[in-house]
Amino acid sequence: MTPQPDVYDVACLAGGTQRVVDTALVALVVTGRVRAVAPGELQVADPRRRHPVEAAVLDAVGARGRRSVETVRWRALGDDRVTAVARRLRREGLLGRLLGPTAAGRRLLRGARPGAGDPVRPVALDGPHRLEDPALRAAVLEPPPRPVLPGAATPWELTFADNCEVARRTREELVSRAQHGRG
Incomplete structure (x- = not known):
């Protein structure tokens, strides 16, 4: 013991x-x-x-x-x-x-x-x-505050605390969708 x-x-x-x-x-x-x-x-x-x-x-x-x-x-x-x-x-x-x-x-x-x-x-x-x-x-x-993508139809929440390539690609895709009205 x-x-x-x-x-x-x-x-x-x-x-x-x-x-x-x-x-x-x-x-x-x-x-x-x-x-x-x-x-x-x-x-x-x-x-x-x-x-x-x-x-x-x-x-x-x-x-x-x-x-x-x-x-x-x-x-x-x-x-x-x-x-x-x-x-x-x-x-x-x-x-x-x-x-x-x-x-x-x-x-x-x-x-x-x-x-x-x-x-x-x-x-x-x-x-x-x-x-x-x-x-x-x-x-x-407490979890870190999550940035919200401005201008998106829905409040997509992203975290970049880990500096991941996936997060970068996801952000780029969401920005593109928001800009082209496919949010």
């Missing part, structure tokens, strides 16, 4: 792998290793890796450019370093088959209360809604 559970063990027991990723995002922003370049858009500031989960999230953000928090979550949730937390906790008898904590896991959670001034552990225990700092909450947990 895990002798000293870390914050990612607590997050997984309390809310599954999505909570693990959200907790890592908060930890990385608070420590300055990831910065919000715009609400919901993240960039690696310091690539040092202190934990496998943090390494997975740093890799999801990427070494260059910036990524939307939605893309980071999606990429990190599929990473073996994140899913390994749940597998290990299941092997140790702390997490059940349906990813809910066992009796031993619930006991561990009861003893994992946050300390004063710690913004990370409340997210691990209770979820991102526990972030008290509105700027941190907006930077890390």
Whole structure:
């Protein structure tokens, strides 16, 4: 059994792998290793890796450019370093088959209360809604604002946070449709 559970063990027991990723995002922003370049858009500031989960999230953000928090979550949730937390906790008898904590896991959670001034552990225990700092909450947990294509018959929403070729081609197609009245 895990002798000293870390914050990612607590997050997984309390809310599954999505909570693990959200907790890592908060930890990385608070420590300055990831910065919000715009609400919901993240960039690696310091690539040092202190934990496998943090390494997975740093890799999801990427070494260059910036990524939307939605893309980071999606990429990190599929990473073996994140899913390994749940597998290990299941092997140790702390997490059940349906990813809910066992009796031993619930006991561990009861003893994992946050300390004063710690913004990370409340997210691990209770979820991102526990972030008290509105700027941190907006930077890390809210999706980036989506540009709306002006003049289109319908309000097409596009995101370019990932600088994808697909997004560029889609935008060009939508602009063309709007200009030619085929929106």
